[in-house]
Amino acid sequence: MGRTLPSITQEFMQEQEAFARFRRALRRADQLALDDLFASARQHLSAAAYAAHALPMETFLLSMLLEQHKEVMHLRCELDELRGEPHG
Amino acid sequence: MDALTLPLYNQLLVLTAPHAAVKLMLELAARLALTGELRVLDGGNRFNVYPVARTIRRYSPELTAALARIRLARAFTCYQAAAMLAEMPAEPRPLLVIDLLATFYDESVNLNESRRLLAGCIPHLQRLSQAAPVVVSAKPPAPVSAERAMLAETLRGAASGAWQLEALPVPKAPTLWDPGA
Numbered sequence: 001m002g003r004t005l006p007s008i009t010q011e012f013m014q015e016q017e018a019f020a021r022f023r024r025a026l027r028r029a030d031q032l033a034l035d036d037l038f039a040s041a042r043q044h045l046s047a048a049a050y051a052a053h054a055l056p057m058e059t060f061l062l063s064m065l066l067e068q069h070k071e072v073m074h075l076r077c078e079l080d081e082l083r084g085e086p087h088g
Numbered sequence: 089m090d091a092l093t094l095p096l097y098n099q100l101l102v103l104t105a106p107h108a109a110v111k112l113m114l115e116l117a118a119r120l121a122l123t124g125e126l127r128v129l130d131g132g133n134r135f136n137v138y139p140v141a142r143t144i145r146r147y148s149p150e151l152t153a154a155l156a157r158i159r160l161a162r163a164f165t166c167y168q169a170a171a172m173l174a175e176m177p178a179e180p181r182p183l184l185v186i187d188l189l190a191t192f193y194d195e196s197v198n199l200n201e202s203r204r205l206l207a208g209c210i211p212h213l214q215r216l217s218q219a220a221p222v223v224v225s226a227k228p229p230a231p232v233s234a235e236r237a238m239l240a241e242t243l244r245g246a247a248s249g250a251w252q253l254e255a256l257p258v259p260k261a262p263t264l265w266d267p268g269a
Contacts, residue, residue, distance in 0.1 A: 004133060004162065011138060054141035054151060 008049035040067035096221035105253035108187035108227040118143035132187025166191040173212040178219035
């Protein structure tokens with residue numbers, strides 16, 4: 001019967017492609033940052049597929065935010081260690 | 089799209105276009121779902137809910153409610169398409185038939201059989217269009233099955249309104265080296 005919906009990876013690629021012009025207009029350093037954001041969202045494609053959200057871009061944005069927050073938590077822990085404060 | 093302004097009237101409208109005017113049909117489905125229930129019969133496995141959801145979201149925050157108003161059925165053979173249309177009750181809900189002829193172009197089905205089945209579908213489409221707007225999209229057959237182009241002609245001939253859409257040529261970006269520039 002075939003697929004009735006594009007796979008989450010196809011959808012992700014399409015969404016990324018939709019921002020191609022935006023990316024092109026950015027400075028090189030910002031382009032790399034944007035690529036990092038999409039790379040972080042790509043790590044959660046299986047979860048996004050499982051979520052089966054009608055608007056997958058929202059899931060991709062949340063995935064980016066998730067990775068950002070993990071990074072913030074990690075940096076916060078390191079900062080606490082440098083200050084000699086217990087982190088919790 | 090401008091010509092398909094809502095509300096549609098109770099008539100059988102046939103759109104013939106490359107890719108069966110899928111983008112236009114999905115946009116139309118989304119806009120109809122904002123206002124009420126509709127039925128979609130997908131003959132070419134082309135109904136992609138993601139663009140529909142994006143369009144609905146542009147107009148309304150009630151995404152789930154609007155999506156729930158779409159009743160979708162997919163036909164994977166021309167026999168299924170014919171049976172679905174035959175069994176469909178005439179209700180005051182718009183019906184969109186996307187890429188109806190996709191399965192009728194199937195080379196494993198004899199051309200006479202495809203013609204017979206399509207001839208059986210047309211009265212049902214007309215019956216359904218008495219109660220609600222019916223919009224049917226179709227694409228021209230692939231070059232290898234060019235003899236089936238008459239199916240699209242038959243469908244267009246039975247419609248109250250028939251539109252043939254053509255893809256616009258991709259504009260070429262002007263360069264300094266254009267001879268006409």
